Amino acid sequence: MATDLHAHFDLLIRPNFLDAAECARIVAQMRAGESAAATVYGTTPATGAIDANIRRALRHAPAAQTLALIRRRLDTFLHEASRHFAIELTECEEPQFLRYRVGDFFVAHQDGNTGLLRLDSEARRVSVIIFLGNRSDAPAVDAYCGGSLVFHDWRADRRLEFAGEAGTLVAFRAETTHEVMPVTHGERCSIVAWYR
Secondary structure (H helix, E strand, C coil): CHHHHHHHCCCEEECCCCCHHHHHHHHHHHHHCCEEECCCCCCCHHHCCCCCCCEECEEECCCHHHHHHHHHHHHHHHHHHHHHHCCCCCCECCCEEEEECCCCEEEEECCCCCCCCCCHHHHCCEEEEEECCEECCCCCCCEEEECCEEEEECCCCEEEEECCCCCCEEEEECCCEEEECCEEECCEEEEEEEEC
16 A cells, blocks of 8 residues: 555655665764754745744754765766656755754645745755654654654545655655654654755
């Protein structure tokens, strides 16, 4: 059933996009570094608003070498995403390094390509999420509970709860409705980016 739903939502999944050591190093950097509240849509990234009723998470600025590593990997993956989705993709937006603590979430939304908004984000064609930690059904060391990535297709009455393992990348069309469920234990760390 999950495979059918993966096909329905046209997910491109790459386990081990990052290895365990890379994930652990990035999470340690995020926890040790400064952060700010993650924003929601604005006319540009600099003008995005903070709205804790829509999204509650922290955004981190990674070390320059970490950002360069992720940019290289995403630039290389662009060609595979372009082939999979049969879309000409030309660039990747600056990745965001996000940390969701207990109670943090992001309500159901689309990232772009809907034709409904007049924002710079409307140019987004494919969304990418890289999981940096593991989800667990019960509290465990170095794992989080809750925080699932959920895809929705209300027209077809379909829903997919996706819990990627550390290092897994999932890519999907930017107009796909998705949300991050509230974290109930631990911290959910991830990297998000968008191809245009």
